[in-house]
Amino acid sequence: MKNIKTTWNLGLLYKNEKDPQIEKDLKMIERVCMDFEKKYKKADFTSSAEKLLKALEDREELRKKINGSKPWWYFTLKNNLNADDIFAQSHSTQYSQRLTGAFNKLTFFSIRIAQIVKTDQKKFLMDPILQTYKYSLKRSFEAAKYKLSEGEEQIIDLLSETSYTMWKSGQNKLLSSQVVVYEGKEIPITKAVALYPELPKKERRELYLKISSVLQSIAHFAEAEINAVYNYKKVLDERRGYNKPYSATVIGNENNEKSIELLVDLVTKHFSISQRYYKVHAKLLREKKILSADRNARIGDIHKKFDFLSATTIVRSALGNVDVKYAKIFDSFLENGQIDVYPRKGKRGGAFCWKEGLLPTFVFLNHSDDINSVETLGHEMGHAIHWELSQQTQPPRYRDFSTATAEVASTFFEQVTMSEIEKHLSEDEKIIFLHTKIKSDIMTIFQQVAGFNFELQLHEKIRKEGFVSKENIASLLSKNFRASTGNVMDIQDEDGYFFVRWSHIRNFFYVYTYAYGQLISRALFENWKKDPGYAKKIEQFLSAGRSMSPEDIFKSIGIDTSDPAFFEAGLKGIESDIKRLEIMAKKAGY
Numbered sequence: 001m002k003n004i005k006t007t008w009n010l011g012l013l014y015k016n017e018k019d020p021q022i023e024k025d026l027k028m029i030e031r032v033c034m035d036f037e038k039k040y041k042k043a044d045f046t047s048s049a050e051k052l053l054k055a056l057e058d059r060e061e062l063r064k065k066i067n068g069s070k071p072w073w074y075f076t077l078k079n080n081l082n083a084d085d086i087f088a089q090s091h092s093t094q095y096s097q098r099l100t101g102a103f104n105k106l107t108f109f110s111i112r113i114a115q116i117v118k119t120d121q122k123k124f125l126m127d128p129i130l131q132t133y134k135y136s137l138k139r140s141f142e143a144a145k146y147k148l149s150e151g152e153e154q155i156i157d158l159l160s161e162t163s164y165t166m167w168k169s170g171q172n173k174l175l176s177s178q179v180v181v182y183e184g185k186e187i188p189i190t191k192a193v194a195l196y197p198e199l200p201k202k203e204r205r206e207l208y209l210k211i212s213s214v215l216q217s218i219a220h221f222a223e224a225e226i227n228a229v230y231n232y233k234k235v236l237d238e239r240r241g242y243n244k245p246y247s248a249t250v251i252g253n254e255n256n257e258k259s260i261e262l263l264v265d266l267v268t269k270h271f272s273i274s275q276r277y278y279k280v281h282a283k284l285l286r287e288k289k290i291l292s293a294d295r296n297a298r299i300g301d302i303h304k305k306f307d308f309l310s311a312t313t314i315v316r317s318a319l320g321n322v323d324v325k326y327a328k329i330f331d332s333f334l335e336n337g338q339i340d341v342y343p344r345k346g347k348r349g350g351a352f353c354w355k356e357g358l359l360p361t362f363v364f365l366n367h368s369d370d371i372n373s374v375e376t377l378g379h380e381m382g383h384a385i386h387w388e389l390s391q392q393t394q395p396p397r398y399r400d401f402s403t404a405t406a407e408v409a410s411t412f413f414e415q416v417t418m419s420e421i422e423k424h425l426s427e428d429e430k431i432i433f434l435h436t437k438i439k440s441d442i443m444t445i446f447q448q449v450a451g452f453n454f455e456l457q458l459h460e461k462i463r464k465e466g467f468v469s470k471e472n473i474a475s476l477l478s479k480n481f482r483a484s485t486g487n488v489m490d491i492q493d494e495d496g497y498f499f500v501r502w503s504h505i506r507n508f509f510y511v512y513t514y515a516y517g518q519l520i521s522r523a524l525f526e527n528w529k530k531d532p533g534y535a536k537k538i539e540q541f542l543s544a545g546r547s548m549s550p551e552d553i554f555k556s557i558g559i560d561t562s563d564p565a566f567f568e569a570g571l572k573g574i575e576s577d578i579k580r581l582e583i584m585a586k587k588a589g590y
């Protein structure tokens with residue numbers, strides 16, 4: 001590796017923000033959408049399989065031309081790098097409106113497909129000439145049950161920007177502009193959040209309290225925001241006929257409601273496993289009782305640093321262990337400037353990976369030289385590889401994927417990364433490492449399910465009472481955290497102000513996909529460890545995109561998610577890791 005770039009090269013999209021190509025692309029998208037409308041709006045394209053096929057093929061061509069709304073995407077990415085970049089923000093909003101206007105011309109198409117009568121639906125699904133479109137048709141027929149009229153859908157699309165997106169981005173902006181004083185210097189809150197678990201007890205608890213009081217000081221905005229977006233969702237859900245607050249998400253992810261309820265129930269019933277973990281966690285911290293500030297604390301005095309260069313070495317060989325082509329994808333990302341590495345003031349917190357159409361994939365990090373940052377890199381590269389493979393294999397209509405499969409890909413590569421990290425550790429550090437690994441399982445499975453329960457209760461409360469105060473939101477969250485951590489952790493109501501910065505609860509029930517993904521990826525990982533030849537099956541999964549339902553994709557590689565025993569086995573696996581840690585802790589004199 002010669003030239004690693006650590007900031008995004010958005011030049012891969014446009015020369016600069018004044019590039020005349022931006023306006024040309026916008027005009028092109030507006031034109032092709034208008035042409036499509038002209039051609040099909042008044043035409044009959046649903047009366048025979050042949051006509052439908054022709055129209056679907058044209059729709060597919062249109063997807064290729066639109067190629068992921070590049071002008072909007074460019075300014076959105078820029079805005080993520082710098083919340084103060086008003087030019088980027090205003091252009092991202094303007095273009096989003098223009099593009100939505102253009103795409104609104106296409107809504108008639110899916111509505112017409114949705115209106116195909118039941119008997120014809122069955123006929124088309126069986127017709128051999130429509131086989132390559134079968135799953136997408138099935139999804140359209142399924143989604144049709146919840147669609148409103150064309151005019152209503154258009155208004156919703158236009159108003160979601162002001163009723164949802166702007167609230168969320170306002171909250172984000174307020175949050176990312178906050179600073180905390182640490183060692184006499186102001187540091188961005190995102191940095192403080194990454195830093196405090198690394199510190200010794202006294203400093204850790206102090207910094208945690210400072211973060212917490214910043215969150216409380218801006219909670220009045222989050223209170224308005226959460227109530228606004230949850231009520232907005234309520235209105236939509238009622239109109240569309242979704243029965244439960246999570247129905248839209250679960251159905252949208254092409255998951256089955258029953259299997260997700262089963263998963264959430266099962267994990268909630270096994271909260272004793274996470275409580276058992278927090279007991280040994282406290283023991284390893286040599287404490288009888290611990291506080292929220294200690295929840296993510298590292299044990300012992302290991303502060304091994306992983307600067308970005310060493311992180312890339314670890315992740316490259318982890319990916320290469322599964323398949324050398326994954327390591328090559330990673331290297332090309334580093335060389336091309338597709339990974340933005342370090343935290344900066346104004347830059348959004350967290351990490352993500354996203355792509356649009358056939359545009360380059362971008363990975364967003366806030367690397368802070370700790371083990372966690374290496375795992376995050378492995379996780380986000382898992383998303384990136386999933387995108388790349390599905391993009392190379394699938395036609396445009398099947399190129400993206402359900403969130404439910406997305407988190408399986410990312411957490412699988414996260415586990416592979418963790419076993420690579422282990423090789424770089426001394427024997428003494430391995431106890432700490434096992435602890436870290438279990439902690440990650442606990443956070444991913446139990447904390448996210450506690451989050452799911454919290455979200456569900458909050459949606460229900462807002463639906464019933466109209467508005468819930470920030471104090472009550474915080475205490476509701478604390479209550480749910482207490483249920484999963486048990487008595488050993490002394491959780492105060494103020495700790496619930498974590499809701500101010502928990503971005504996922506704004507993505508409505510997104511959290512369950514972590515638990516679901518982690519339990520399935522654990523199975524993938526165990527299979528691959530037993531038999532490296534299983535990598536072929538993993539590649540099959542990574543290349544499947546959205547061509548089948550998640551349940552069917554997993555079935556095709558030998559994993560049955562309708563079986564409660566399957567999820568239960570994953571939970572038992574975590575429990576046996578905890579037992580191992582307890583024994584190691586005892587031996588080491590804790």
Ligand SMILES: [Zn+2]
Nearest residue numbers: 379383407410
């Ligand atoms: Zn992820």
